[in-house]
Amino acid sequence: MNKESQEYIRRFGVGRIAEHHVNAIVFALLVITGLSQRFHEYGPSQWLILTLGGIDVVRLIHRISGLTFTLLMAVHIVSASAGVILKKWPASMIIAVKDFHDAIDNMKYYFGIAKHPARCDRYDYKQKFEYWGVIAGGAIMAMTGLILWYPTTAVRLLPGEFIPAAKALHSNEGLLAFLVIITWHIYNAVFSPEVFPLDTAIFTGKISRERMVHEHPVELARLEGKSLDEIVGNGHGKPAPQTRPSTPG
Amino acid sequence: MWEGKALRFLLVAILWLCVLGPVRAIAAQQALSDDAAACLSCHGEHGIAFTFENKKTMEAHVDAAAFRTSAHAALGCSGCHPEFTKDDHPQRSFRSHEQYSTKAALVCRQCHGDDQLQKSPVHAALLKQEGTAPVCTGCHNPHATTAVTGGNRTASERQYCQGCHTQDLKMKMRNGDVVSLRVDHAKLDASVHSRHSCSECHFGFSADEHPKRAFRSARDFSIAHAESCRRCHFDKYTKTLESIHYTMLNQGNLKAPVCTDCHGSHGVAQARLDRLTSARRCQHCHEEIYATYVKSVHGNALVNEHNADVPICVDCHTAHTIEDARTADYREKVPSICGRCHANESLMQKYGLYPGVVNSYLQDFHGVTLKFYRLEKERRGEAPQQAIATCVDCHGVHDITKTSGPYTNLVKDRLVKQCEQCHPGATKNFPDAWLSHYKPSLKHAPLVFLVNLAYRIFIPFMLIGLLLQILLHVWRYAVNK
Numbered sequence: 267m268n269k270e271s272q273e274y275i276r277r278f279g280v281g282r283i284a285e286h287h288v289n290a291i292v293f294a295l296l297v298i299t300g301l302s303q304r305f306h307e308y309g310p311s312q313w314l315i316l317t318l319g320g321i322d323v324v325r326l327i328h329r330i331s332g333l334t335f336t337l338l339m340a341v342h343i344v345s346a347s348a349g350v351i352l353k354k355w356p357a358s359m360i361i362a363v364k365d366f367h368d369a370i371d372n373m374k375y376y377f378g379i380a381k382h383p384a385r386c387d388r389y390d391y392k393q394k395f396e397y398w399g400v401i402a403g404g405a406i407m408a409m410t411g412l413i414l415w416y417p418t419t420a421v422r423l424l425p426g427e428f429i430p431a432a433k434a435l436h437s438n439e440g441l442l443a444f445l446v447i448i449t450w451h452i453y454n455a456v457f458s459p460e461v462f463p464l465d466t467a468i469f470t471g472k473i474s475r476e477r478m479v480h481e482h483p484v485e486l487a488r489l490e491g492k493s494l495d496e497i498v499g500n501g502h503g504k505p506a507p508q509t510r511p512s513t514p515g
Numbered sequence: 516m517w518e519g520k521a522l523r524f525l526l527v528a529i530l531w532l533c534v535l536g537p538v539r540a541i542a543a544q545q546a547l548s549d550d551a552a553a554c555l556s557c558h559g560e561h562g563i564a565f566t567f568e569n570k571k572t573m574e575a576h577v578d579a580a581a582f583r584t585s586a587h588a589a590l591g592c593s594g595c596h597p598e599f600t601k602d603d604h605p606q607r608s609f610r611s612h613e614q615y616s617t618k619a620a621l622v623c624r625q626c627h628g629d630d631q632l633q634k635s636p637v638h639a640a641l642l643k644q645e646g647t648a649p650v651c652t653g654c655h656n657p658h659a660t661t662a663v664t665g666g667n668r669t670a671s672e673r674q675y676c677q678g679c680h681t682q683d684l685k686m687k688m689r690n691g692d693v694v695s696l697r698v699d700h701a702k703l704d705a706s707v708h709s710r711h712s713c714s715e716c717h718f719g720f721s722a723d724e725h726p727k728r729a730f731r732s733a734r735d736f737s738i739a740h741a742e743s744c745r746r747c748h749f750d751k752y753t754k755t756l757e758s759i760h761y762t763m764l765n766q767g768n769l770k771a772p773v774c775t776d777c778h779g780s781h782g783v784a785q786a787r788l789d790r791l792t793s794a795r796r797c798q799h800c801h802e803e804i805y806a807t808y809v810k811s812v813h814g815n816a817l818v819n820e821h822n823a824d825v826p827i828c829v830d831c832h833t834a835h836t837i838e839d840a841r842t843a844d845y846r847e848k849v850p851s852i853c854g855r856c857h858a859n860e861s862l863m864q865k866y867g868l869y870p871g872v873v874n875s876y877l878q879d880f881h882g883v884t885l886k887f888y889r890l891e892k893e894r895r896g897e898a899p900q901q902a903i904a905t906c907v908d909c910h911g912v913h914d915i916t917k918t919s920g921p922y923t924n925l926v927k928d929r930l931v932k933q934c935e936q937c938h939p940g941a942t943k944n945f946p947d948a949w950l951s952h953y954k955p956s957l958k959h960a961p962l963v964f965l966v967n968l969a970y971r972i973f974i975p976f977m978l979i980g981l982l983l984q985i986l987l988h989v990w991r992y993a994v995n996k
Binding site: 303306312315320321322373375376377378417418419420421425426427428429430431433434435438439441442444446449450453458459460498 | 552670716753880883884888890899901939944946947955962974977981987990991992
């Protein structure tokens with residue numbers, strides 16, 4: 267396949283792109299200022315905290331970032347719910363039975379049992395896993411974070427033990443979120459052979475038609491008003507390549 | 516030739532003798548004090564007689580020339596006749612010459628004690644006779660005794676000083692304070708300084724020198740004398756320069772203690788010997804705090820059980836570098852001070868206490884904040900001024916009690932108020948946010964325990980799953996290629 271034949275499809279609007287930018291920055295800030303507090307006994311953490319201006323400054327940055335993240339998430343949830351309810355947006359992020367089948371199909375494909383990977387819609391099961399992970403984790407983080415920020419107010423409604431429990435939850439969930447992002451998300455967006463050196467879709471808002479064929483054939487079929495078989499090439503007697511032959515140009 | 520040399524030698528020798536003879540004679544004669552000179556202006560002459568009650572008389576004459584060269588010249592007259600001075604000449608009466616001699620000779624024994632007399636066989640034999648022995652002055656003319664110790668007038672410098680300072684000498688300060696100059700020699704002998712001579716501490720004083728000094732008050736006198744200590748104990752002295760006591764003294768508070776106030780002067784003892792005594796020294800000024808301390812779990816064990824494990828004042832405040840305990844700097848040190856004992860496993864085991872208490876504090880919000888404030892101070896020279904709760908804010912300072920049994924509620928009641936200082940609006944259940952040093956378990960803080968347990972399982976489970984998926988993906992890609 268040569269470069270001229272690369273056809274691009276708009277995947278994300280400015281809103282989603284901006285949302286990702288803000289989220290990425292805020293998440294990085296939260297991880298830096300949060301993990302250095304969790305692992306406060308280690309030299310690099312101490313260096314970082316002192317370099318940023320001390321523990322009070324680090325806590326302030328963490329809280330402002332946390333607040334920004336919470337607001338971003340709240341706006342997202344409200345607007346997404348409204349969009350879905352008012353039928354302006356398709357409910358493409360809703361987890362369906364198909365996602366579980368897709369996951370099993372993909373496993374079969376990895377082990378060589380199936381001939382082709384799962385045929386996914388706009389968001390595949392991996393992306394939905396990450397999305398809902400961020401939403402659920404974010405809700406936990408925001409809630410426990412607020413409890414830790416205002417402990418005296420929190421104990422008016424909750425038993426005292428909820429404060430250290432909130433701290434344990436916040437700290438562990440934060441660590442989990444960081445580990446998932448650093449392994450799963452960074453692999454899928456950077457190191458995966460299919461996108462290496464970088465999946466630019468969320469930055470440019472565009473994705474190549476070729477990648478759509480492999481990764482989101484169901485959506486592509488709907489967009490182009492074709493059948494799934496037409497998209498993946500089965501209808502033309504010639505099987506479509508199962509993986510990308512080379513990195514995108 | 517030979518005669519010429521001998522003659523020259525003889526001439527030089529005679530010349531030297533002419534010069535040195537008078538010098539030696541002058542040197543041997545002690546310069547007498549004004550007091551003694553005044554006494555001798557009458558008693559140096561013949562003709563003064565004292566009449567006893569039995570009508571016998573005694574000439575009260577002292578051969579001034581003989582006295583000047585005697586071993587006792589340095590003592591002056593009042594050294595042996597303490598009731599008589601230049602200004603004071605009391606009238607006294609005695610039954611007989613014998614009675615007077617017996618009484619007067621007692622003063623000899625103030626310097627010439629049994630120890631010294633036992634060394635001479637003649638005196639040793641006389642000592643055994645007690646009442647029937649002749650008095651000292653029966654054999655020795657006290658005004659013309661010659662030195663027997665190879666030219667030294669007294670056997671030791673201390674003996675010389677003792678000559679006067681075992682008596683009830685007093686010194687009047689400019690403000691009217693009177694200070695006793697009497698030294699309790701039994702105390703001195705029992706002290707750690709028993710082998711030192713007087714002038715080692717009383718610099719400038721010796722058998723030859725006795726400068727006149729004037730002080731404004733008895734306190735000034737003590738403060739000035741404490742300066743001597745640093746000549747040997749310089750390390751301790753430099754430590755005290757940083758102490759709050761020295762700062763107060765420098766600011767003009769003369770009540771602030773100097774070395775001798777805690778260690779004593781002539782009875783100086785090893786300070787670490789007795790912990791209760793050590794604590795009581797502080798009580799002298801810090802009476803209220805001591806009273807509180809004695810009621811605390813530590814003080815009670817010290818006073819009533821003579822427990823040597825419990826901290827006394829100096830264990831927390833140090834002995835010499837005593838800092839102002841109200842500063843942020845001192846507050847920052849509190850966990851490490853308590854940790855010296857409460858993080859010591861073997862010591863805590865002895866009392867059935869949990870040695871992890873300090874660490875559990877240091878790992879929590881307050882401990883971490885305190886640590887970073889310290890690091891910030893080390894790095895930038897200043898740290899936030901916000902006070903952070905440490906051990907003492909929950910447990911008390913001098914009034915530390917047990918936290919178990921009937922004391923539990925006492926400590927808890929105090930907590931809310933303490934929390935409120937930084938967390939306005941803290942409710943009664945707010946202190947429960949602190950796990951009281953307990954490690955979370957199903958019994959204590961089950962919620963925290965379960966959250967931690969869940970994530971300890973969930974995080975590796977999730978991560979291994981994701982990593983396996985990534986590996987499978989890479990593998991499939993490699994196979995297809």
